[in-house]
Amino acid sequence: METCDxxxxxxxxxxxxxxxxxxxxxxxxxxxxxxxxxxxxAIERASGPMQAMNRSVFQxxxxxxxxxxxxxxxxxxxxxxxxxxxxxxxxKVPKAVREKIADFDVPSTSFFVVExxxxxxxxxxxxxxxxxxxxxDLSEPRLYNIKPWAEYFANKxxxxxxxxxxxxxxxxxxxxIDSLRAEMEKISLLHQDRLLVxxxxxxxxxxxxxxxxxxxxxxxxxxxxxxxFETLENMLSFGENAGSxxxxxxxxxxxxxxxxxxxxxxxNPYILRKYQxxxxxxxxxxxxxxxxxxxxxxxxxxxxKMKDTDAIYWALGEIISSWKR
Numbered sequence: 001m002e003t004c005d006x007x008x009x010x011x012x013x014x015x016x017x018x019x020x021x022x023x024x025x026x027x028x029x030x031x032x033x034x035x036x037x038x039x040x041x042a043i044e045r046a047s048g049p050m051q052a053m054n055r056s057v058f059q060x061x062x063x064x065x066x067x068x069x070x071x072x073x074x075x076x077x078x079x080x081x082x083x084x085x086x087x088x089x090x091x092k093v094p095k096a097v098r099e100k101i102a103d104f105d106v107p108s109t110s111f112f113v114v115e116x117x118x119x120x121x122x123x124x125x126x127x128x129x130x131x132x133x134x135x136x137d138l139s140e141p142r143l144y145n146i147k148p149w150a151e152y153f154a155n156k157x158x159x160x161x162x163x164x165x166x167x168x169x170x171x172x173x174x175x176x177i178d179s180l181r182a183e184m185e186k187i188s189l190l191h192q193d194r195l196l197v198x199x200x201x202x203x204x205x206x207x208x209x210x211x212x213x214x215x216x217x218x219x220x221x222x223x224x225x226x227x228x229f230e231t232l233e234n235m236l237s238f239g240e241n242a243g244s245x246x247x248x249x250x251x252x253x254x255x256x257x258x259x260x261x262x263x264x265x266x267x268n269p270y271i272l273r274k275y276q277x278x279x280x281x282x283x284x285x286x287x288x289x290x291x292x293x294x295x296x297x298x299x300x301x302x303x304x305k306m307k308d309t310d311a312i313y314w315a316l317g318e319i320i321s322s323w324k325r
Contacts, residue, residue, distance in 0.1 A: 002136045005145055007152035010034060013136055014041045022134040023105075024112030028119050029138035030241060030308070033178040035115060038138060042113045043084050050078040060089030060116070066100045073110045083110045090116040102128040121304025140176050140241040143248065153181050157188035160195045168198045172205045176241065216245075217252050221278035225320045232312070242308035243301060249315065250294035257287040286322050293318035 004010045017025055018041055027038050046054035056072040063069060069087065077083045090098065102125035106112045114133065119126045129135070141149065150170050154161055161169070169183060187196070187204055212235045219227035235245060258265055259279045265272065297315035300306035306314065 001130060002134070004031075004034060004136070004138055005141060006148050008148075010037075013138075014038065016134060017041050017136075018045070020134045022132075023108070023110070024114065024133040026114045026129045026133040026135045027138060028116050028136075029140075030117055031138045031140045031177055033176070033181060034138040038136065039086060039113060039115065042111065043086065045082060045111050046077065046080055046084040048080040050080060053078045054080050054083045055086075056083070057086040057088065060087065060092035063087070063093050063097060066097055066104070069101065070104065073104070073106055073112060076109055082108075084113065085110055086113040086115070088115050090114050091119065092116075098125045101125070106132070118307045119304065126304075140244065143244045146170055146177075146180070149177050150180050150184070153184035157184050159184055159188050159191070161201075162195060162197050164198045165196050165201055168201065169205060212240075213248055216248065218274075220249070220252055221256070221275065221281075223281055223323055228316060228320070232316070236309065242312045246294060246297055246301070246308070246312045246315065249312065249319075250291065250298070253287060253290045253294060253319075256282055257284075257291060260284060260287055283324065286324065289322040290319040293322075 002013055002016065004013055014037065017038055025038070025042055027035055029035060043055055048054070054077045058069055058072075069085065072083065072085045075083060087093070087101070090101075093101070101114075112133065114129060121127075147166070147170050150166055153159075154166065169180070169187075183205055187201055190204060191200055212231060216228065216231040216235065219231050232245065236242065255265060255275055256279050259275055260282065261284075265275070293315045296318075297306070297311040300314075301308055301311045
């Protein structure tokens, strides 16, 4: 299985899709930008004068039988090397139909693209498809991997930024790769032909994620369960990636645990005082249980046993239930 952790790796993945000798590609993950681009490249394999006749797209919500899908896969291409057949939202296809699709052998004259958001890696259809097709996980990058994407889009849209301005965009607009792309495109239309500083772009960037993250951290440190879940839901509604928020949760708990253990942390003195004030309310056992819950949630995600959003709610439930009232 291929994964993507940088714009450079994404470029290599697109080349793999373009050149692969496999009978298709199985794409999943929550990055709409990367998935749409990957499907676009796959569809380009059916190029030529009759390309419209060699391309078919099915929606999982509408597919009730294998008949129309298999009919397209079994047709010979018209004046081209192969047909491309795309199936979107595979997870929304009825179970019996999914099983038949997973058992189907795609002929060499077709290229089959299967897309969904979060597969259950324990199920037989995932195991079968991942053996037959080039399998690619295109999930949103973690917060600590988002900056290279900001640099990538700045170069693409020819936006010149100093480091402070770039950091500001990452901090305030990094909901997803696509949100970064949109912000950089917007900045390119308003500012051109000069080096931009933080002041130039403060009024352009749409909304602040950092405030929501600070509110989330404050609610956690204040041991306020209702506010924890309220701020979490706000961030998710903005399009924040639940896996990235799990990292934020673990980072908050790690800082508290380090302070509890007497380990010095370098940060803004004002913010440090807030942490030092909050840590007194937590016992070592509570912080240890919290870190373990965050770690276990990350393992559940990586193993495919739990979806990102379910995992962070589960972790928070474990953490809050460990608090002594």
